[in-house]
Amino acid sequence: MHSITLKTLLFTPVCSGLLLFLLSALPAYAQSGAARVSVAAVETEEIVEQLTLTGTVTAARRSPISSEIAGKIAQLQVEEGDRIPSGGVLATLDARRARLASRQAQAAMRQAEAELVDAERRLEMARRLAERRAVSEDERGTLETEVQTDRAVLERLRAEAGEQALLIDMHEIRAPFAGVVAQRFTEAGAWVEPGDPVVELVDLDQLRIDVAAPQEFYPRLAGGARATVRLDAQPGSALEGTLLSAVPVASPGSRTFLARIVVSNENAALMPGLSAKVTLHLPTGNRHPVIPRDALIRHPDGRTTAWVVVSAGGALTAQERNIVTGRAFAGRVEVRRGLSDGDSVVTEGNEGLQPGQAVEIVRNAS
Numbered sequence: 527m528h529s530i531t532l533k534t535l536l537f538t539p540v541c542s543g544l545l546l547f548l549l550s551a552l553p554a555y556a557q558s559g560a561a562r563v564s565v566a567a568v569e570t571e572e573i574v575e576q577l578t579l580t581g582t583v584t585a586a587r588r589s590p591i592s593s594e595i596a597g598k599i600a601q602l603q604v605e606e607g608d609r610i611p612s613g614g615v616l617a618t619l620d621a622r623r624a625r626l627a628s629r630q631a632q633a634a635m636r637q638a639e640a641e642l643v644d645a646e647r648r649l650e651m652a653r654r655l656a657e658r659r660a661v662s663e664d665e666r667g668t669l670e671t672e673v674q675t676d677r678a679v680l681e682r683l684r685a686e687a688g689e690q691a692l693l694i695d696m697h698e699i700r701a702p703f704a705g706v707v708a709q710r711f712t713e714a715g716a717w718v719e720p721g722d723p724v725v726e727l728v729d730l731d732q733l734r735i736d737v738a739a740p741q742e743f744y745p746r747l748a749g750g751a752r753a754t755v756r757l758d759a760q761p762g763s764a765l766e767g768t769l770l771s772a773v774p775v776a777s778p779g780s781r782t783f784l785a786r787i788v789v790s791n792e793n794a795a796l797m798p799g800l801s802a803k804v805t806l807h808l809p810t811g812n813r814h815p816v817i818p819r820d821a822l823i824r825h826p827d828g829r830t831t832a833w834v835v836v837s838a839g840g841a842l843t844a845q846e847r848n849i850v851t852g853r854a855f856a857g858r859v860e861v862r863r864g865l866s867d868g869d870s871v872v873t874e875g876n877e878g879l880q881p882g883q884a885v886e887i888v889r890n891a892s
Contacts, residue, residue, distance in 0.1 A: 561844070563875035564889040565835055568815045570867045574855045575808045581737030581787070583757075583800040585730070587703055590711070590723035591616060595696045599716050604707045604725060612704045617712075617724050621697035628690035635683040642676040649673050705729040708798075733796045734770060735789065737804050738782040746808050747772040753787045754805040757795065765789045765796075769806060807855065816858040821871040822851070832865065833872040833879050835887065842887065844872065844879045 597619035604616050649669040655661040709726040712718060735755060739747060751769040767789035776783040787804055789796060821832045834845045849864030865871065872879065874889070 560842075560884040560886040561875055561879060562888045563833075563835070563844075563872045563879075563885045565870040565887055566818050566821065566873050566890070568817055568861070568865050568867055568869040568871060570813055571816050571858075573810045573812045573814055573816075573853055573860050575810050575853055576855045577739070577743060577806040577808055579737040579739060579785075579804050579806070581735045581802050581804050583733055583796050583798055583802060584736050585728045585798045586732035586734060587705070587729035588708070588726070588798065589702070590726050591699060591701065592721050592723045593617075593619065593696075593699055593718045594720055595619070595693065596719050597621075597697060597717070599712055599714050599718060599724075602710065602712070602714050602724075604710070606707050606710055608707045610701045610705060610707060610727065612701055614701045614704075615698050616701055616707075616727075617699045619697040619699070619718075621694055624690065624694050624697060628687070628694055631683065631687040631690045635680065635687045638676065638680040638683045642673070642680050645669065645673045645676045699724055701727055703727070703729055704731065728798055730791065730797070733789070733791050733798065735767070735787045735796075735802050735804055737785050737787065738777070738780060739772065739785040739806075741776050741781045741783060743808070744772060744774075744776075744783055747785055747806070751809075752807040753789075754807070755787065755789050756803045756805075758801045758803070760795060763795065767804070810853075814852065815861045815865050815867055815869075817861055817865065817871050818873050819854065819857050819859055820873040821876070822849075822859060823876060832861075833876045834865070835870045835872060835885055842885050844876075844881065844883045844885050846879070846881055 600618050600620045602617045604610060610616065649666070649672075652661045652666045652669050656663070656666050705727040707725050708728045711723045711725060718724065747769060753767040753769055755765040755767050757763065757765070767787045770786045770788045773784040773786070785806075787806075817832060823831045823833070825831065830849055830851055831846050832849050834847050835842050836845050837843075847864045850862045852860030852862045854860070870887075870890075872885070875885075879885070
């Protein structure tokens with residue numbers, strides 16, 4: 527009995543012909559089954575350039591709150607981190623001497639009011655007697671002068687009483703705006719002079735992100751441009767913001783200028799001092815077709831292609847197109863050549879497609 531090896535079998539005329547037939551039939555067999563793909567329509571949009579910069583969260587209002595008068599701190603009502611409403615008391619000074627001075631001013635004012643009433647009564651009596659020539663003109667004139675003097679004295683004492691009341695109010699150091707106490711500069715029992723800071727207050731409701739933008743972008747940074755903010759402390763989150771302003775003063779050393787972005791802080795995600803990456807979405811003024819990024823296929827030889835679904839004879843087939851791309855933004859890519867508005871590009875299932883292969887659309891992203 528003779529043994530037949532695999533090599534002998536392959537080189538027999540009959541088996542060789544069968545093998546060649548099977549190999550030639552593989553492409554036809556591969557194309558007989560329709561590939562399941564997802565597609566998206568090519569749409570013409572305004573092209574947006576994305577500029578990513580690094581910035582810092584800052585507060586629009588961050589102020590050391592100081593005393594307007596000299597005095598001893600009687601009580602410091604706040605701790606660092608406390609949220610204070612506008613007008614809330616931050617600290618109180620010892621107001622005992624001020625209250626005594628206010629009582630003296632009030633007493634002097636009441637005395638002056640009584641003296642004025644008496645002087646006006648005597649003047650009225652002198653006027654009636656003068657009609658009967660019972661009082662000389664000199665006496666009546668003297669009384670009129672006395673009334674005018676008493677009125678002036680009363681006006682001065684009323685102002686002094688008001689000043690003393692104001693001084694008492696100044697013994698309470700209040701928050702000029704709502705915010706968070708960032709730092710305490712003094713303690714109860716300490717003496718402060720006018721202008722000495724007591725606490726630092728930060729307004730967390732008006733935060734912005736300051737970035738240094740290259741000077742060549744200044745003409746395009748119009749207020750209202752959209753911005754996406756990602757905090758380094760919260761890498762998984764993205765906040766939507768708006769370009770508030772571009773300060774028209776460039777730094778001569780870095781050739782940059784300050785741009786400010788505002789972001790809603792409803793969830794208290796922002797805190798002054800945090801670093802952030804800001805992506806500005808700047809309109810270019812140009813309109814071109816755009817496709818999803820997933821529709822792109824980049825080849826080792828440098829070509830970029832996209833698969834397009836076309837209808838031929840009632841059947842849907844795949845067709846590969848060489849394309850020239852431009853800017854990428856928001857998950858989409860600008861197509862400058864190779865595709866037209868309304869084309870259907872394959873976004874899923876495009877890895878193993880063959881030219882002319884039948885396809886079945888399972889999802890239309892458009």
